Amino acid sequence: MRVLLFGIAKDIAGKPVITVDGVNTVAELKSYLYKTYPRLEQLRSLMIAVNKTYAGDGQVLQASDEVAVIPPVSGG
């Protein structure tokens, strides 16, 4: 599954899109991200958006979903 990265998360991963396989839920995706990019755990928060909506840890991920990593927002 393709996962979009923004802001500091993109800087930490070193790229705007990563491919993640073998994760079935948002919680599993977060575990994968923290293991692969430990600096993500130092952020104030880390949200996952599925199909452009904030998703809870239990949400199941489908291969066709648009998944994005949302570090702490700072607009305005």
Place this chain on the structure above:
Amino acid sequence: MNKLVRIDTHITVQQALDFVEAPDCGGVVIFSGNVRNVTQQKKVTKLFFECYEPMALLEMEKIANHTIEKMGVKRIAILHITGEKLPGETVVVIAVAAPHRAAAFDACEYAIDTLKETVPIWKKEYFEDGEVWVAAHP
């Protein structure tokens, strides 16, 4: 259409005001957010804004809908920039029109406060000696 949400490289207060003004609205409140030239005693040289644009527009629309459905607002415009801006330049504009001023003040404050909490936009501050993503770390 009674709401305008927009992300662009250039926005103005006038665009937002022109959209919301209407004969049935006696009160119009505008918030304009500009680049400040100093943060924690350090000189800011510029800001860079990155947006997850399709989701940001949806979240901005949710804010607009709430003010219209729950807060007595008739018309609202929420504009945000993307890209680089220099001190003094405008990065966000919210204009709210309601029959009376109280609802417009309340909704305008709600809109900017909620935008800062929920809309996926990220700001990087540039200083003379480095740069930092704002609010990323505790």
